[in-house]
Amino acid sequence: MLSRKQLQRYSRQIMLPQIGEAGQEKLAAARVLIVGLGGLGSPAALYLAAAGIGELHLVDGDRVEISNLQRQVLYKTNHRDKHKAQVAAQQLTAANPEIRVHAHCVMADEAWLSTQLSRQSFDLVLDCTDNLNIRHTINRVCRERQVPVVMASVRGFSGQLVSFDFRTNTSPCYACLFPPATGQSDLPEAENCSTVGVIGPALGMMGSAQALEAIKFIAGLPVSSLNKLQLFEAATLEWRALALPANSTCPICR
Numbered sequence: 001m002l003s004r005k006q007l008q009r010y011s012r013q014i015m016l017p018q019i020g021e022a023g024q025e026k027l028a029a030a031r032v033l034i035v036g037l038g039g040l041g042s043p044a045a046l047y048l049a050a051a052g053i054g055e056l057h058l059v060d061g062d063r064v065e066i067s068n069l070q071r072q073v074l075y076k077t078n079h080r081d082k083h084k085a086q087v088a089a090q091q092l093t094a095a096n097p098e099i100r101v102h103a104h105c106v107m108a109d110e111a112w113l114s115t116q117l118s119r120q121s122f123d124l125v126l127d128c129t130d131n132l133n134i135r136h137t138i139n140r141v142c143r144e145r146q147v148p149v150v151m152a153s154v155r156g157f158s159g160q161l162v163s164f165d166f167r168t169n170t171s172p173c174y175a176c177l178f179p180p181a182t183g184q185s186d187l188p189e190a191e192n193c194s195t196v197g198v199i200g201p202a203l204g205m206m207g208s209a210q211a212l213e214a215i216k217f218i219a220g221l222p223v224s225s226l227n228k229l230q231l232f233e234a235a236t237l238e239w240r241a242l243a244l245p246a247n248s249t250c251p252i253c254r
């Protein structure tokens with residue numbers, strides 16, 4: 001049952017037939033883990049907090065740098081050198097004091113993720129990282145723990161979005177799409193924003209899209225990126241969708 005304050009705060013989305021009071025109650029009961037609080041995690045977390053996701057867990061071991069501010073809209077210049085997860089939690093709590101926000105100032109790795117996902121039940125994980133190794137780790141751990149995941153990434157002007165519902169045994173996974181490199185020596189040089197550059201609003205689009213998919217997922221609406229690679233090209237404003245090819249040789253899920 002929603003309180004009067006909740007009915008007021010979320011009135012504009014409750015009036016949508018796709019959400020309604022029932023959908024808002026689902027959002028309020030949801031627990032979501034956001035890994036990475038940079039250019040994707042900033043808009044994703046802001047929108048999920050504003051929408052009234054009941055409990056948000058924010059994970060990032062980094063501190064705010066001036067070069068982050070071109071795209072990481074959670075942070076202001078005076079946040080320099082502060083822990084991103086802590087600043088983010090303060091900002092989200094200020095935006096919406098009705099929800100519970102937990103800051104984790106750690107770099108998520110396999111052991112940490114595994115512990116978190118076994119300690120309490122998460123409805124969804126958002127992968128907002130910019131690193132292929134941790135993406136594969138999130139894919140593995142979420143699949144193992146049967147927690148659905150919404151993943152996004154941006155290189156330059158090009159964005160990708162894909163979701164998996166690992167509660168379904170037959171779900172494909174990220175490694176079906178992009179098999180992990182075998183052996184450390186085969187790994188390509190770490191590619192991320194600091195090495196290839198990125199346009200800020202493209203991250204805003206993709207992070208917002210992650211929040212959108214998360215809300216749809218939790219409210220029980222069709223999720224357009226489920227088992228589908230959604231590609232966004234910021235240079236031309238074009239979206240393309242690729243059905244996920246079945247990969248019977250996936251080392252993770254087959």
Ligand SMILES: [Zn+2]
Pocket residue numbers: 172173174175176177247250251252253254
């Ligand atoms: Zn797979």
